[in-house]
Amino acid sequence: QSVLTQPPSASGTPGQRVTISCSGSSSNIGSNTVNWYQQLPGTAPKLLIYSNNQRPSGVPDRFSGSKSGTSASLAISGLQSEDEADYYCAAWDDSLNGHVVFGGGTKLTVL
Amino acid sequence: QVQLQESGPGLVKPSETLSLTCTVSGGSISSYYWSWIRQPPGKGLEWIGYIYYSGSTNYNPSLKSRVTISVDTSKNQFSLKLSSVTAADTAVYYCARARRGGSSHYYYYMDVWGKGTTVTVSS
Numbered sequence: 001q002s003v004l005t006q007p008p009s010a011s012g013t014p015g016q017r018v019t020i021s022c023s024g025s026s027s028n029i030g031s032n033t034v035n036w037y038q039q040l041p042g043t044a045p046k047l048l049i050y051s052n053n054q055r056p057s058g059v060p061d062r063f064s065g066s067k068s069g070t071s072a073s074l075a076i077s078g079l080q081s082e083d084e085a086d087y088y089c090a091a092w093d094d095s096l097n098g099h100v101v102f103g104g105g106t107k108l109t110v111l
Numbered sequence: 112q113v114q115l116q117e118s119g120p121g122l123v124k125p126s127e128t129l130s131l132t133c134t135v136s137g138g139s140i141s142s143y144y145w146s147w148i149r150q151p152p153g154k155g156l157e158w159i160g161y162i163y164y165s166g167s168t169n170y171n172p173s174l175k176s177r178v179t180i181s182v183d184t185s186k187n188q189f190s191l192k193l194s195s196v197t198a199a200d201t202a203v204y205y206c207a208r209a210r211r212g213g214s215s216h217y218y219y220y221m222d223v224w225g226k227g228t229t230v231t232v233s234s
Contacts, residue, residue, distance in 0.1 A: 002155060033213070035220040037156070044205055044227050045148075045156065050220040088156055092219040096172040100146075100158035100219060 003028065004089050004103035011109040017077040020106045022089030024070050028101055032092040034072040036065055039086040039105075048087070049074060076108075084110045113138035115206050115225035123200075123232050129193040133206030133225060140164050140182065144209035145189045146221055147180060149202040157202075161209055162189055196232045203227040 005023040012018040022034065036049040047056050049065035052072065064075045072091075076083055089103040119131035133145070147159040160170035162180040170178045174193070182189040193200060207221035 032217040044224040047222045051218050092217045102156045105155040
């Protein structure tokens with residue numbers, strides 16, 4: 001059972017906008033910034049969003065992140081077939097001397 | 112650009128120690144944090160811990176008693192040792208570069224990842 005809670009699955013059709021939620025607590029999302037990772041099938045995770053809403057160089061602006069209180073969201077607009085992947089949220093947790101916690105992951109299917 | 116490559120045995124016997132090394136190329140290991148993350152088959156990601164180039168470490172509380180991460184700046188490498196392994200430690204192990212900082216809202220994210228190496232625990 002993951003510390004951060006994500007829906008196990010999400011889906012959308014090409015061109016659609018989809019959002020993936022990530023729920024935490026005061027010791028993680030409520031206190032620190034949220035990151036999102038994209039894992040395409042058979043590959044290593046890739047940083048998609050950092051510090052709640054910042055995109056690394058090369059990440060399309062179709063991907064955006066937001067945070068409010070102890071929850072965060074990843075939005076993907078103009079959905080494309082190559083967006084089909086697993087998406088993980090993560091944050092630093094202040095408990096137990098501090099450590100990184102992940103969400104369980106959301107498998108996004110492009111219909 | 113910076114690249115990371117994991118190396119080590121793909122098969123470890125139960126109760127023994129898993130040892131992996133991550134080699135950093137295309138940049139210096141100095142001035143960054145370096146992490147290990149693992150992913151059991153068909154499951155999600157689990158953070159194992161980090162080491163700063165100076166040698167300070169922080170581990171996942173659930174693994175802390177069995178984990179040691181070390182760094183060799185002369186070789187631009189950092190390493191993972193996980194003792195007393197069981198089948199539950201079977202996973203793909205990734206190394207990654209991490210950025211850390213902040214005051215009121217702490218940030219920690221992993222911006223460069225290795226391709227991962229599969230470790231199976233079996234007799």
